[in-house]
Amino acid sequence: MVKDRKKIKQTSTGPVSRRRFAQIAGTAGVASIAGCYGGSGTEGIEILGNQNLAQTMDIQAFYDAGVSEDIDIEITAGPEDTDSRAEEFVTLLDAQQENPDIMVMDNGWTIPFIVRESIVNLEAEMDSGFIDQVKSESFEMLVETGSHPDTGELWAIPFFPDFPTMQYRKDLFRDAGYSDSEFDRWSTDPPSWSEWSASVAEVHNNADVDYGYVWQADSYPGLSCCTFNELMSSYGGAYFGGLDTLFGPVGERPVTVEEAPVIEALNVARDMVTGSSAATQDITQCSPNVVFGWTEQETDGAFVGDVNAVAMRNWTYTIPLAEDQFEAGQELGVMPMPYGVQESEAAYEGLGGTAAALGGWLVAANPNTADLESTLEVLQAFHSAEVQEAQLNGPGFLPHQPDLVESLAGEHPAFGDYSETLRIAGDNTVARPVTPVWSQQSQEAYQDINDALQGRKQPAEAMSDLEGSFIDLENIS
Amino acid sequence: MATEQRQQQQGWNPVSRVLNWMEQLSEEAYAYLLLAPAFLVLFTIALWPLWRTFRVSLFADNLFGAAKTGGFVGLQNYVDVLTNQNPLLSRPLIDFTGGTPFFRQALLVTLAFAIISVVFETLIGFGQAYIMSKEYRGRRWVRVAIILPWAIPIVIQGMLFFLLFNPSVGFLSDPLQAIGLFGSNPLTSSTNAFVIVTVADIWKTSAFMALLILAGMQSIDKSLYDVAEVAGASPWQRFRHITLPLIFPALMVAMLFRTIDAMRIYGIIEASGAGCGMVPSLSCLVVDTMFGVTQAYASAATIAFITATIIALVIGGYLVVLKLSPEGSYQ
Numbered sequence: 001m002v003k004d005r006k007k008i009k010q011t012s013t014g015p016v017s018r019r020r021f022a023q024i025a026g027t028a029g030v031a032s033i034a035g036c037y038g039g040s041g042t043e044g045i046e047i048l049g050n051q052n053l054a055q056t057m058d059i060q061a062f063y064d065a066g067v068s069e070d071i072d073i074e075i076t077a078g079p080e081d082t083d084s085r086a087e088e089f090v091t092l093l094d095a096q097q098e099n100p101d102i103m104v105m106d107n108g109w110t111i112p113f114i115v116r117e118s119i120v121n122l123e124a125e126m127d128s129g130f131i132d133q134v135k136s137e138s139f140e141m142l143v144e145t146g147s148h149p150d151t152g153e154l155w156a157i158p159f160f161p162d163f164p165t166m167q168y169r170k171d172l173f174r175d176a177g178y179s180d181s182e183f184d185r186w187s188t189d190p191p192s193w194s195e196w197s198a199s200v201a202e203v204h205n206n207a208d209v210d211y212g213y214v215w216q217a218d219s220y221p222g223l224s225c226c227t228f229n230e231l232m233s234s235y236g237g238a239y240f241g242g243l244d245t246l247f248g249p250v251g252e253r254p255v256t257v258e259e260a261p262v263i264e265a266l267n268v269a270r271d272m273v274t275g276s277s278a279a280t281q282d283i284t285q286c287s288p289n290v291v292f293g294w295t296e297q298e299t300d301g302a303f304v305g306d307v308n309a310v311a312m313r314n315w316t317y318t319i320p321l322a323e324d325q326f327e328a329g330q331e332l333g334v335m336p337m338p339y340g341v342q343e344s345e346a347a348y349e350g351l352g353g354t355a356a357a358l359g360g361w362l363v364a365a366n367p368n369t370a371d372l373e374s375t376l377e378v379l380q381a382f383h384s385a386e387v388q389e390a391q392l393n394g395p396g397f398l399p400h401q402p403d404l405v406e407s408l409a410g411e412h413p414a415f416g417d418y419s420e421t422l423r424i425a426g427d428n429t430v431a432r433p434v435t436p437v438w439s440q441q442s443q444e445a446y447q448d449i450n451d452a453l454q455g456r457k458q459p460a461e462a463m464s465d466l467e468g469s470f471i472d473l474e475n476i477s
Numbered sequence: 478m479a480t481e482q483r484q485q486q487q488g489w490n491p492v493s494r495v496l497n498w499m500e501q502l503s504e505e506a507y508a509y510l511l512l513a514p515a516f517l518v519l520f521t522i523a524l525w526p527l528w529r530t531f532r533v534s535l536f537a538d539n540l541f542g543a544a545k546t547g548g549f550v551g552l553q554n555y556v557d558v559l560t561n562q563n564p565l566l567s568r569p570l571i572d573f574t575g576g577t578p579f580f581r582q583a584l585l586v587t588l589a590f591a592i593i594s595v596v597f598e599t600l601i602g603f604g605q606a607y608i609m610s611k612e613y614r615g616r617r618w619v620r621v622a623i624i625l626p627w628a629i630p631i632v633i634q635g636m637l638f639f640l641l642f643n644p645s646v647g648f649l650s651d652p653l654q655a656i657g658l659f660g661s662n663p664l665t666s667s668t669n670a671f672v673i674v675t676v677a678d679i680w681k682t683s684a685f686m687a688l689l690i691l692a693g694m695q696s697i698d699k700s701l702y703d704v705a706e707v708a709g710a711s712p713w714q715r716f717r718h719i720t721l722p723l724i725f726p727a728l729m730v731a732m733l734f735r736t737i738d739a740m741r742i743y744g745i746i747e748a749s750g751a752g753c754g755m756v757p758s759l760s761c762l763v764v765d766t767m768f769g770v771t772q773a774y775a776s777a778a779t780i781a782f783i784t785a786t787i788i789a790l791v792i793g794g795y796l797v798v799l800k801l802s803p804e805g806s807y808q
Contacts, residue, residue, distance in 0.1 A: 117542075439770055
């Protein structure tokens with residue numbers, strides 16, 4: 001008995017025996033682990049977009065388009081910032097999460113997801129007739145940004161396009177002697193950059209505003225993907241040898257940033273701001289120096305917020321903002337972007353003429369969805385007239401079908417007057433050269449382009465540096 | 478007790494056998510048994526991921542297919558990253574050629590941030606701890622004021638500094654620009670943004686250092702100061718020969734924790750609006766490389782493992798200092 005007491009004393013943990021302690025700890029551990037397991041995911045189909053879409057889209061449009069009433073549709077808001085949205089999709093697809101079922105993806109980074117086979121190949125899962133319909137009826141460039149660069153198969157359906165237009169103060173132009181006949185002509189047949197720069201300068205001299213033509217030339221991704229890309233394209237230049245090699249093959253396509261049209265575009269941009277005569281064309285100084293540090297926010301502020309500029313290059317979202325902001329006597333004009341050289345003079349087919357950078361979003365299916373059949377049914381409805389009308393009237397997103405841009409946008413209070421202009425701009429978009437290495441190439445590009453614009457490097461030197469960076473990244477494969 | 482003895486005698490089922498075996502263990506063995514679940518968790522969430530990260534870093538990136546990585550390349554990724562030959566990185570880890578500005582090299586930015594922030598946090602924390610250790614009226618409110626920044630979430634902290642230095646709404650950017658300290662938009666300049674992020678971190682984390690140092694101060698026997706005062710020691714001598722040696726171990730532990738955290742800096746960079754483009758820390762480089770659309774897993778794993786190695790070396794350095802110092806109580 002004494003020995004037993006000693007044994008117990010030696011083996012017990014204070015006033016609680018080891019056996020009791022193990023029982024309590026084991027029970028608590030099992031209970032806490034059991035609490036980790038539970039139901040996850042939502043019923044129905046979840047579409048992850050942005051706040052505007054989640055709050056203003058009329059879900060009934062999907063049912064009107066033929067989606068079964070048994071399918072619950074919910075639209076949720078993800079990060080507003082495009083890069084953050086991409087990161088979220090990378091994370092949730094890596095984690096093989098079931099939700100969301102449908103992802104709204106930026107056309108600027110959908111292709112890397114396609115190349116990695118991270119989303120559903122719609123061409124393999126959906127009716128071929130429907131796929132052909134989407135491809136033939138939608139804006140061509142937007143379809144390409146949702147297709148596999150090697151096979152051409154459709155992996156994401158176009159949702160809505162966006163593209164910049166030249167927005168200007170008609171009233172200021174009238175005061176300088178311009179008439180409606182010119183405005184009407186410009187709305188479908190824009191002037192050249194040479195003519196436009198001279199007109200803006202003339203109007204600016206005659207007007208009581210601080211700025212002439214304002215645009216985005218800051219060192220940021222928008223410069224390489226969009227602002228300079230469209231200017232360069234209108235002069236017939238390209239980063240990688242034309243539209244055929246826009247999306248690859250990486251490592252096997254030419255790098256053409258040192259060619260004459262690209263250098264000319266850089267010189268044109270500089271001449272517009274500094275008044276130098278570097279370009280071969282006659283370009284009149286018409287932009288303020290501050291544009292070298294401006295993005296969309298600052299240009300909005302100058303043209304829309306302060307009503308203090310003659311003209312602005314910006315995306316379609318500023319059109320209704322300007323309509324709301326302008327007072328009596330102040331009138332908005334919208335036209336496609338001016339052109340550098342005629343299409344027939346461009347070095348590469350499909351370039352030259354008016355060009356607008358392609359923006360916009362697509363919708364893709366999550367391969368980990370719990371209900372692929374319903375997901376595809378909802379996805380199909382995005383191509384219907386009902387949903388495209390609802391997306392225009394609700395969030396204000398343009399239809400992705402050119403025919404519907406004219407017919408539906410023509411009825412819209414903000415876009416109605418400009419539907420034909422928007423359709424022409426949409427037909428002449430140029431996408432950024434999206435590949436898995438474009439993100440890094442874009443960073444090199446906007447830094448070198450901004451250096452050239454600001455005179456920190458000569459254009460030829462900047463493009464030589466850029467060519468070296470591009471080649472390094474092209475060879476990464 | 479009698480019930481338990483009966484159970485021991487009666488049952489030979491597996492549970493009883495395990496419990497019986499446990500009862501027979503020595504105190505030391507029993508202690509290790511109780512620590513085993515903690516070690517398992519540590520292994521699962523720390524050591525295993527570290528090993529997997531190192532393994533991924535030995536393979537090439539695969540950007541053009543479904544596979545996360547390409548073929549085995551050994552230590553080539555490390556060579557490429559350390560010699561700035563990896564074009565997939567948004568900023569170089571380090572550029573020995575001198576072609577990249579100081580504040581655009583991730584390793585230098587992180588080390589500079591760690592050294593500057595830890596030094597200032599220690600000095601300021603010391604002062605705050607000294608104030609908190611004294612007895613005076615209103616001491617509790619002073620303590621609250623000192624500790625309050627530590628309680629503020631990182632996102633709120635970041636927003637505070639973003640608003641302070643935003644040119645359109647903040648009140649600090651104009652006067653600091655007027656005296657030539659900052660540019661017109663400090664959050665868009667690498668150098669200015671680095672200073673802002675460092676100041677933000679020092680503002681928040683000095684309280685953490687103060688609390689740990691205060692704990693060390695309060696463990697000092699007060700009679701030592703009485704004896705020293707009687708012996709004619711000046712305040713500086715009392716600090717140098719009594720306070721500093723006795724709080725040295727606590728101070729080293731505090732600095733160790735802060736250095737580890739500083740080497741992993743990320744949240745305040747993004748939350749303050751500066752962004753990883755302006756203040757590229759090592760963690761920024763990992764996040765950009767891994768979670769950007771390029772998804773260069775191997776490159777990201779390489780940078781992550783290099784970061785872990787550097788932190789391990791720093792910890793080792795601190796432990797050596799502790800062990801070798803006469804004041805250190807490390808065993």
